Amino acid sequence: MHLSTDEIILWQHGFFKLNLTIVTTWGLMLLLAVGAKLVTRNLTHEVQTTRWQSLLEVIVITIRKQIEEVGLRQPEKYLGFIGTLFLFIAIANIFTIFPGYEPPTGSLSTTTALALLVFVAVPFYAIRERGLRGYLKTFAEPTLVMLPFNVISELSHTLALAVRLFGNMMSGSMILAILLIVTPFIFPMVMSLLGLLTGMVQAYIFSVLATVFIAAAAGTSETPIDDKP
Amino acid sequence: MLIDWFTVIAQAVNFLILVWLLKRFLYQPILKAVDAREKRIAAELASAAEKEADAIREQEAFARKNAEFDRQRKTLLEQAKAEAAAEHHRLTEEARMDVAALRERQYSMLHGEFQNLRTEVSRRTMNEVFAIARQTLGDLADDTLQARMVDVFMRRLHELGASEKQTLSASLQASPDPVLVRSAFELPQAQREQVEAAIRATFGAGASTRFEVESGLISGIELLMQGHKIAWSLDSYLAEMEQGLNALLKTQQPAQKGTEQK
Incomplete structure (x- = not known):
């Protein structure tokens, strides 16, 4: 049994390799991009819209609203990054209902990549909002003594995000695999349903935490940072 | 890893x-x-x-x-x-x-x-x-009413004043027409003669007389000549009675009008 889809290597040439994680991610990317293109190519401005357009509008507007509720005043700026985080993780986890599918989010490499992107995105958006000097000043707040703690806090955020997503995804998949061996019938199906739920919850929590970190750094939020699992 | x-x-x-x-x-x-x-x-x-x-x-x-x-x-x-x-x-x-x-x-x-x-x-x-x-x-009486009327009429002729008699005689002589005697009934011959005699005695011997019956007189006799008239009939009495009756009605009418207005 594989602990991670990274270990299933399909092609390798030196440092470059093509493992199942990357291939599955490409598949999901293709699915999302093509699906979005198919639906949005015939968008209508009328009050009466198609079902798919209504569905996508609901999703996009809900994400935007969530970002706004966290405290970012111009949610359109962050919609691309945070929305994609949510959609990618959610879709990757939902597809676990298909037998034989291994979610790329179950790979610590993927979750690390996403966590690193959040880690980069936080100062990126903060500098864009406050300027470089304004962002750096936040590390010395409330006093200069807090500087190392603030740096550690910033790094731990990223690590926590990565490990949280990986742990949940990997554990879900592993429990399911183990249960399939032990009790191959009804019980794994229930666990699969639970896995769907936890997958969606993880997507939501990961996105919201990323938003909270960005909002805290960008300084447009009064919301206190709550480091939940 | x-x-x-x-x-x-x-x-x-x-x-x-x-x-x-x-x-x-x-x-x-x-x-x-x-x-x-x-x-x-x-x-x-x-x-x-x-x-x-x-x-x-x-x-x-x-x-x-x-x-x-x-x-x-x-x-x-x-x-x-x-x-x-x-x-x-x-x-x-x-x-x-x-x-x-x-x-x-x-x-x-x-x-x-x-x-x-x-x-x-x-x-x-x-x-x-x-x-x-x-x-x-x-x-x-035995006599008829007409005879009494003629008597009364003749008495009236006799009782005429001298000036009246003279005026009537003058007018009678100036006209060739006879004296017209109108009565309400046909006079008998004897009475006619009495009347003619009375006329001649009153107005002169030359006066001729003509008799006519006039039912409108009711009861009486009258003499007409040259616009003059001598008459006696019940009309005169009745006229007096009528005047009395009118006087009585006139006294009653104002009283009636007064009650109607009220």
């Missing part, structure tokens, strides 16, 4: 590409469509609000016109009522005057009928008196 750094880099790149793809094919078109729809709905709402404002303005204008119309109608109604009252008063007065004129005319007609009735009563009374007198005279 759980973390494969090539995969980490590849996944980060993949994710950034996915961000770009979704921005291009999902978020921007969807947000544009939503914004366009929101703008359109906002425009429609603004248009609806404008129409509502227009409708409210029109409603207010209509209410004002309605109030003005009600006021005018009230004024016209009051005017019509006043005119109707004036017309009612005028027609009532006219009707009252018509009634008064009608009553006056009816009173005149009644008065005329009363006069006719009174004349009729007089005439019948005279006839009755004549009949009673004749019957009475017939019962009381």
